[in-house]
Amino acid sequence: MRKIFSQKNLHPNISKQVLEYHKEVINEVEEAIEENQIVIVGMRWNDAVWQAKRNFRKAGKKFKYLEYGSYTNGWRKRLALKMWSGWPTFPMIFIDQKLIGGNSDLRKLLKSDKL
Numbered sequence: 001m002r003k004i005f006s007q008k009n010l011h012p013n014i015s016k017q018v019l020e021y022h023k024e025v026i027n028e029v030e031e032a033i034e035e036n037q038i039v040i041v042g043m044r045w046n047d048a049v050w051q052a053k054r055n056f057r058k059a060g061k062k063f064k065y066l067e068y069g070s071y072t073n074g075w076r077k078r079l080a081l082k083m084w085s086g087w088p089t090f091p092m093i094f095i096d097q098k099l100i101g102g103n104s105d106l107r108k109l110l111k112s113d114k115l
Contacts, residue, residue, distance in 0.1 A: 022080035038063035044070035
């Protein structure tokens with residue numbers, strides 16, 4: 001299991017700030033994951049995100065796409081998502097409420113027919 005800094009070790013002065021860091025973004029993604037079989041969380045101008053969307057379209061799969069900024073903006077929202085999921089890159093792809101990884105992981109699943 002991935003090690004995460006314990007919330008009990010947060011100083012009370014910063015606890016709320018840490019626990020609520022871009023909470024609205026996390027809530028939006030959680031809601032999308034609950035309501036859609038496939039969710040891609042990405043960012044503008046990212047080739048891996050574009051490829052993931054293309055791979056799903058090619059496979060005839062419908063998906064929900066959420067976009068948070070680009071290379072020049074929105075990085076704090078993306079940081080909150082990385083902290084929440086533990087996944088370090090974009091896209092973040094969720095299938096049946098499970099994080100399957102990014103586009104290279106999607107390609108492996110498509111190739112193995114395990115999607």
